[in-house]
Amino acid sequence: MLHEPSTSGHEKGRERRGFGRLRKLPSKRWQAAYVGPDSLLHTAATTFEDKDTAIAWLSGERRLIQNEEWRPPSERTQRRRKAQETLASFASRWLEGRQVAGRPLKQRTKDHYQDLLDRLILPSLGRRLLVTLTPDDVEDWYESLDSSTPTYRAHAYGLLRTILGSIDPAVMPVNPARIRGAGASRSKHSAEPLTVAEIEALADAMPAKRRALVLLGAWCALRFGELAELRRRDIDLTNGVVRVRRGVVRTRAGIEVGTPKSDAGVSDVAIPPHIIDDVRGHLSEHVDKDRDALIFPGANGGHLAPSTLYGKAPKVVRDPRTNTKEFVGGHGFYRARLMIGRPTLHFHDLRHTGLTLAAQAGGTSAELGYRGRQSTLSAAMRYQHAAKGRDKAIAEALSKMAES
Secondary structure, X not given: OOOOOOOOOEEOOEEXXXXXXXXXXXXXXXXXXXXXXXXXXXXXXXXXXXXXHHHHHHHHHHXXXXXXXXXXXXXXXXXXXXXXXXXXXXXXXXXXXXXXXXXXXXXXXXXXXXXXXXXXXHHHHOOOEHXXXXXXXXXXXXXXXXXXXXXXXXXXXXXXXXXXXXXXXXXXXXXXXXXXXXXXXXXXXXXXXXXXHHHHHHHHHOOHHHHHHHHHHHHOOOOHHHHHHOEHHHEEOOOOEEEEOOEEEXXXXXXXXXXXXXXXXXXXXXXXXXXXXXXXXXXHHHOOOOOOOEOOEOOOOXXXXXXXXXXXXXXXXXXXXXXXXXXXXXXXXXXXXXXXXXXXXXXXXXXXXXXXXXXXXXXXXXXXXXXXXXXXXXXXXXXXXXXXXXXXXXXXXXXXXXXX
């Protein structure tokens, strides 16, 4: 640390000047420092080979002060480093430190963002310096993306826009990602809800140990990750509710159990009375007695994998004489959806079905938000008390629809 020289003007190794101070180090190099307009001592980031170079640095700093263009040297050094940073370097730091609502990203989200960066963004733009990116660069990159995958393309653009928007305005005053509508897309898959009869037929077409999985997925609007992590202790048949407390996802690092997808995901969902016996039968026939036993385990006893649920599509054989189709081989959800005539059905469409039926049963937007656990935490708390009692009424109305 540098100290004020003595009143004699000199100390061993130090030299006082009209502006700033110099110090010759044991290494024979020179160190320069000065007290800035902020009354703090600022030392050059590097030492100098000779005295004249150190004096020149002090003169430059004094000139910045006189022209009212001065900023602390450390701040200017940091900005210069940022100006020399590539998109790949910044994106890596951004992803590592990114938080939403004060919490780190879930690992599944981080994996998705990393995939978008690795496959679509960084190969073209990763080596570019942040300060050199222009709207034309972003537009050229966007136009080069495969338009046959609109959702993935929109996600990549949205991620790039968010990353660039978080850069210090001193480095990037204007976000160059400003293509109108590029962050939105229409999914090629249209989620057409199942009818009550189709839900029953789909459940019947599944293996016996997966039948209740379809019923709970549709009638309670549960996500696959929530169903795959359900345990015996989460099913309360006395009160007719399924307690959604956790969800399971597959990440690059492996299987991860955490909180449900949304902030409002932790809740008790009323089970429609007409499937209570199905759930009870499933617990009796297919679930171990331990309270922590998985309700829908995989083949090895661990978490059920999506690939195991979907199974294998059967071979479709058409009889030319009768013009009828026959399904040969295959198993799981792939086979079941063909058997009910819904070849493009996704398992997640059962959730859409459940919420659509709940709306038809008279659920308000707030009540559907509660049942579907879709809202932000603050929104959920505003209506949770009122919706909780109504959820049972909605479940009962759903059963009346099924029985009519």
